[in-house]
Amino acid sequence: xxxxxxxxxxxxxxxxxxxxxxxxxxxxxxxxxxxxxxxxxxxxxxxxxxxxxxxxxxxxxxxxxxxxxxxxxxxxxxxxxxxxxxxxxxxxxxxxxxxxxxxxxxxxxxxxxxxxxxxxxxxxxxxxxxxxxxxxxxxxxxxxxxxxxxxxxxxxxxxxxxxxxxxxxxxxxxxxxxxxxxxxxxxxxxxxxxxxxxxxxxxxxxxxxxxxxxxxxxxxxxxxxxxxxxxxxxxxxxxxxxxxxxxxxxxxxxxx
Numbered sequence: 040x041x042x043x044x045x046x047x048x049x050x051x052x053x054x055x056x057x058x059x060x061x062x063x064x065x066x067x068x069x070x071x072x073x074x075x076x077x078x079x080x081x082x083x084x085x086x087x088x089x090x091x092x093x094x095x096x097x098x099x100x101x102x103x104x105x106x107x108x109x110x111x112x113x114x115x116x117x118x119x120x121x122x123x124x125x126x127x128x129x130x131x132x133x134x135x136x137x138x139x140x141x142x143x144x145x146x147x148x149x150x151x152x153x154x155x156x157x158x159x160x161x162x163x164x165x166x167x168x169x170x171x172x173x174x175x176x177x178x179x180x181x182x183x184x185x186x187x188x189x190x191x192x193x194x195x196x197x198x199x200x201x202x203x204x205x206x207x208x209x210x211x212x213x214x215x216x217x218x219x220x221x222x223x224x225x226x227x228x229x230x231x232x233x234x235x236x237x238x239x240x241x242x243x244x245x246x247x248x249x250x251x252x253x254x255x256x257x258x259x260x261x262x263x264x265x266x267x268x269x270x271x272x273x274x275x276x277x278x279x280x281x282x283x284x285x286x287x288x289x290x291x292x293x294x295x
Contacts (some may be wrong), residue, residue: 050101058285060132062116063235064088066276072125077204085123085142087149089184090236092116100161100287107159108295110174115154122148126191145190153182153277155182155236157214178236179216180277182207200251205242205273212238213279220287228287229288235280242273 065087074081096114103109109271124146185204191198218232245266250258258264 041157045135051098051290054102054287054289055097055099055283055289056110056112056285057097058112058114058283060089060234060283061093062236062281063149064090064136064276065278067091067121067278068143068275070201077149085147087121088119089151089182089240090116090274090277091121092119092151094283095283096155096283098157099294100240106163108155108163110159110161111158112157113154116151118153119164120148122146143188145188148187150185151182152185153180155180155214159214159273163220169190169217170222171217171219172230172232173215173217174232176212180210180212180238180239180240182240182242182277184242198253200249201247202249203245205245206242207242207273210238210240212236218283226289228289229285231282231284232288233280233282235278237278241277242276243267244268245273284285 060199069090070085070087072083072085077180094114094116096112098110098112100108100110123143127143138160155181157176159174161172163170163172185202186204187200187202189198214234214236216232216234218230219262220228220230222228243270247258247261247266250256250261
């Protein structure tokens with residue numbers, strides 16, 4: 040409806056835009072790893088990030104007048120992996136008097152696949168070729184998270200390969216940004232902006248995809264391959280901050 044209204048406005052300008060950039064998670068999932076060997080203790084944290092990665096997106100918008108516009112963007116992220124590689128089984132040399140481990144053992148990798156749809160309202164301050172602006176609106180998020188683990192059991196020395204995926208629904212959050220655009224040509228702009236997304240995401244279920252023991256497929260021995268999360272078990276913070284650079288192409292020359 041907003042697009043129809045804008046198209047019928049005398050001074051309306053409609054455009055397409057494409058953008059890329061990078062975001063980082065504001066609150067990564069932290070797993071504390073603790074190791075005690077004899078009387079020596081050490082600890083370190085492993086961070087798995089939801090919402091980090093290289094942004095790739097496109098959209099369309101309408102300038103209703105010189106200052107006010109509406110825009111609809113769609114974007115995804117690539118290079119989202121977080122990983123750890125620390126094999127605790129190497130610490131067991133059969134000569135150790137006492138040891139204790141808690142946390143993650145072996146190689147662990149997390150990758151997030153997401154689609155984000157953002158209807159936004161933009162306010163631009165027209166001061167010439169260089170024009171600052173702010174955006175605000177809703178962030179609609181859908182995500183699938185895939186995990187991989189390879190580790191050696193500390194007790195039986197068996198080698199395990201496990202992978203699975205977490206699947207969620209659609210979650211609403213807030214997206215806002217501030218930036219500046221530069222008019223290259225009457226129908227062409229480039230822009231850069233700082234962005235923030237504030238949202239939680241709830242994964243509804245986890246599905247086991249691979250379960251190998253000592254190189255042998257044991258997936259068929261697992262009775263429950265799908266686990267439904269209860270209460271807040273699948274709830275994570277998907278908030279992020281980042282920077283994007285993009286280009287806008289106007290199908291009607293902006294009025295000077």
